Amino acid sequence: MRVVAELPHPECKITIFSMNQKYIVKFEQGTFEQSYKLAELDLSGGGVNDVFEIIDEEFIQTVVARFKLMRSDFTAAYNRHQY
DSSP states (O other), X not given: OEEEEXXXXXXXXXXXXXXXXXXXXXXXXXXXXXXXXXXXXXSOSOTHHHHHHHSOHHHHHHHHHXXXXXXXXXXXXXXXXXX
């Protein structure tokens, strides 16, 4: 797996990897991460530039909102098991 690009964003770290004819887009925020896989064959042929178009600001905001839900879910689960 090799890093193809890193995109700067104030709310999360975004890294694009290439591996086995797939692009893996990984979002990180603190201890949480989300990843999305895209087959190169599913893209129109522009390579990583097609990936850049898909991960627009609207998509990134849904990812950030999901991080908030993840954090809330984890905190609730953790608190249920504290003595």
